[in-house]
Amino acid sequence: MSVIRLPLVVGDASVRRRVEQLFSAMWQVKRALQRDARDVAGAYWAGGVRRERDVKAWRADLGLSRTGLERRAYQHLERSRWLSDHVSKALVMHQADEVWAGVARHLHPDASGRRAGRPKTGTWWEYTRIPGRARSHTTERKWETFRLHGTLAGHLEAFRHPALPPSVTTPAQAAGLAPGMGVLAQPRRMPVPARPAGRIPTKTTDARGRGRSRAASWFDHTGPLTVVFAGGPTGGGDIVLPVRLPQGAGRWPYLLHYLNDPSRWHKIDLVRRRDPAAPGGWTYEAHLMILASGHASPATHARRRQAAALKRVGGVDGNVSNLAVVSLPATLDPDDGGVCSDRITLTQQERHALAAGRRKARGRQRALDRSRRASNPQQYQRSRRQKARDEHRKAAGLPPKAVTVPAGPRRTTATGTPRQAYRRDTLSTGYRNLRARHSAMAASAAEASHHRAKKIAAAVVAAHGPHLTVEDCDIRTWFRLWGRACSATTPGRLIAALAAECTATGGRLLRASTFTTALSQHCLCGRRAPKSLRQRTHHCDPADGGCGLRGDRDLVSAALAAFTILTDPDAPPPPAWTTIGPGPPRSSSPKGCKKPCPSQPHRSPRPRAGPARQPNPAGTPFPGNRRPLLGETPDPAPWQPRMRPDPHPSGPRPKAHAGTTRPHTGRPRTHIRDKS
Numbered sequence: 001m002s003v004i005r006l007p008l009v010v011g012d013a014s015v016r017r018r019v020e021q022l023f024s025a026m027w028q029v030k031r032a033l034q035r036d037a038r039d040v041a042g043a044y045w046a047g048g049v050r051r052e053r054d055v056k057a058w059r060a061d062l063g064l065s066r067t068g069l070e071r072r073a074y075q076h077l078e079r080s081r082w083l084s085d086h087v088s089k090a091l092v093m094h095q096a097d098e099v100w101a102g103v104a105r106h107l108h109p110d111a112s113g114r115r116a117g118r119p120k121t122g123t124w125w126e127y128t129r130i131p132g133r134a135r136s137h138t139t140e141r142k143w144e145t146f147r148l149h150g151t152l153a154g155h156l157e158a159f160r161h162p163a164l165p166p167s168v169t170t171p172a173q174a175a176g177l178a179p180g181m182g183v184l185a186q187p188r189r190m191p192v193p194a195r196p197a198g199r200i201p202t203k204t205t206d207a208r209g210r211g212r213s214r215a216a217s218w219f220d221h222t223g224p225l226t227v228v229f230a231g232g233p234t235g236g237g238d239i240v241l242p243v244r245l246p247q248g249a250g251r252w253p254y255l256l257h258y259l260n261d262p263s264r265w266h267k268i269d270l271v272r273r274r275d276p277a278a279p280g281g282w283t284y285e286a287h288l289m290i291l292a293s294g295h296a297s298p299a300t301h302a303r304r305r306q307a308a309a310l311k312r313v314g315g316v317d318g319n320v321s322n323l324a325v326v327s328l329p330a331t332l333d334p335d336d337g338g339v340c341s342d343r344i345t346l347t348q349q350e351r352h353a354l355a356a357g358r359r360k361a362r363g364r365q366r367a368l369d370r371s372r373r374a375s376n377p378q379q380y381q382r383s384r385r386q387k388a389r390d391e392h393r394k395a396a397g398l399p400p401k402a403v404t405v406p407a408g409p410r411r412t413t414a415t416g417t418p419r420q421a422y423r424r425d426t427l428s429t430g431y432r433n434l435r436a437r438h439s440a441m442a443a444s445a446a447e448a449s450h451h452r453a454k455k456i457a458a459a460v461v462a463a464h465g466p467h468l469t470v471e472d473c474d475i476r477t478w479f480r481l482w483g484r485a486c487s488a489t490t491p492g493r494l495i496a497a498l499a500a501e502c503t504a505t506g507g508r509l510l511r512a513s514t515f516t517t518a519l520s521q522h523c524l525c526g527r528r529a530p531k532s533l534r535q536r537t538h539h540c541d542p543a544d545g546g547c548g549l550r551g552d553r554d555l556v557s558a559a560l561a562a563f564t565i566l567t568d569p570d571a572p573p574p575p576a577w578t579t580i581g582p583g584p585p586r587s588s589s590p591k592g593c594k595k596p597c598p599s600q601p602h603r604s605p606r607p608r609a610g611p612a613r614q615p616n617p618a619g620t621p622f623p624g625n626r627r628p629l630l631g632e633t634p635d636p637a638p639w640q641p642r643m644r645p646d647p648h649p650s651g652p653r654p655k656a657h658a659g660t661t662r663p664h665t666g667r668p669r670t671h672i673r674d675k676s
């Protein structure tokens with residue numbers, strides 16, 4: 001399965017209004033369902049006696065099931081007459097299924113015993129995707145909700161570039177052109193194709209031998225590509241949204257892969273994206289899922305083939321500021337190649353770009369604050385300077401100056417809460433536009449960082465091969481402690497991209513638990529070499545019986561990661577113990593590693609002043625309640641040591657970074673003993 005984004009043209013004001021109303025209606029359905037789900041889940045956990053007596057009956061009574069939630073969705077649709085002008089039953093049912101997926105993650109723990117928190121209600125701004133329904137691949141002309149009609153050939157025929165050679169008539173020929181040539185010339189205002197009319201002869205005959213025919217439908221449309229939504233049962237007919245395709249020949253191999261074979265088209269989600277430049281503030285896209293893997297160019301295929309042929313194994317050491325990669329030949333024979341190392345940090349240029357971006361973001365945030373203060377001056381006090389000026393003027397017998405932007409703190413009640421909630425503030429149009437620009441910039445920066453991670457991952461795998469091992473660290477804690485540095489280097493995104501690239505190249509990124517291996521606290525000779533987080537060089541001191549190895553701390557621990565062997569990379573967590581070298585799996589965390597290794601940030605939450613609060617053991621009644629009511633609510637994420645390797649793709653729950661591994665055979669093994 002893979003997805004292509006198809007930009008949609010919503011040019012006409014009336015069509016845009018209908019699409020906006022569709023999103024508004026669907027968001028209200030989703031919000032109603034999320035509120036229902038939250039209430040029912042609350043009732044489910046509160047009814048402890050019923051739950052213990054017969055959990056199935058208790059759930060059935062509450063209607064806490066997929067069908068129960070779907071039934072609620074239908075009820076909302078039936079009770080609200082206006083909803084049926086905009087949304088269809090299939091759409092509402094699909095939305096209920098999506099909400100149920102979140103509730104199911106809350107009710108049932110996964111393989112590692114974690115469960116998601118209570119269902120929440122999302123906001124209007126987060127609601128960007130209307131899930132569509134998959135098309136039937138057994139029944140012809142059966143595709144509910146959003147459908148894609150037309151063909152790529154029809155699109156090429158309708159919008160040929162005037163300079164395109166007449167010999168190019170098929171999409172395959174257009175995909176073979178040199179990059180830089182124009183294939184399409186789509187007008188700024190795309191014409192909306194008309195629904196096919198008339199009757200289409202079916203190739204059957206009736207009893208008298210006369211040919212049968214049927215009414216033409218959108219399924220007979222072979223012109224330009226178009227997304228069609230049939231609308232609600234009482235609505236104003238089809239919503240027809242033309243698709244705008246990339247026009248240059250460079251993108252046509254990609255289009256050919258996704259769009260040339262309509263039998264592979266599977267499902268369409270309607271997605272909106274904030275765009276301050278677009279009329280209405282949103283642009284619309286169709287995310288088409290096809291039943292095939294994603295597109296990779298011939299150059300990518302060649303690079304991956306070359307990387308897969310490298311007989312190398314490597315280790316990766318993730319860090320807040322950089323990523324160290326060390327690889328060596330799998331045979332460990334110096335004739336097969338030397339040891340390679342790489343360090344991925346931000347370049348000077350990237351640092352400058354990040355600093356400039358931050359400066360601009362800060363400027364926008366200040367402008368937003370100024371605008372809010374100017375629109376709601378009665379909610380803010382004057383600053384100390386403004387007050388002092390008033391007093392000086394008063395002493396000089398001058399009238400006080402009018403203050404348009406009070407610069408002091410927000411006016412609060414005696415308890416310290418704002419006198420007026422922020423959501424009730426008056427906001428100017430300029431404020432809204434700037435806020436939209438601000439969030440669009442943030443989205444664009446995230447996209448750029450994702451792209452950078454993919455490029456780096458491709459380069460790393462091309463140089464070190466696809467068989468890598470990384471220490472599995474909890475990057476969320478890094479973000480808690482060093483958020484600013486992490487958001488610049490994005491270590492989690494880099495490791496996720498590496499895992500995806502390893503899998504695509506036929507290898508696998510294995511994750512070894514940092515709690516059992518403590519790679520940065522060991523030397524390559526197997527000796528334990530404890531060091532604090534500040535110590536950036538590794539030195540195995542011969543005076544203490546060490547081997548004398550001196551080197552960069554990150555590179556040494558990356559080299560050590562290359563030697564880590566997972567006893568069972570596919571074992572479901574917990575406990576999947578990892579060992580270095582032979583010997584029985586360790587039954588508990590190694591000595592001297594009772595607390596998290598100093599090389600890794602502590603798992604504890606944000607450091608705070610005062611004595612640490614002791615969490616109540618599970619099942620402790622909430623103070624003030626006789627019966628265990630609130631204390632019984634399950635902990636949404638009980639802590640587990642994170643040592644989950646990527647699950648195998650053939651497993652029951654494939655994940656984005658699943659892959660296969662080649663067993664590391666014939667490698668010398670290192671004994672590591674804890675001497676502490």
Ligand SMILES: [Zn+2]
Nearest residue numbers: 523525540547
């Ligand atoms: Zn050593």
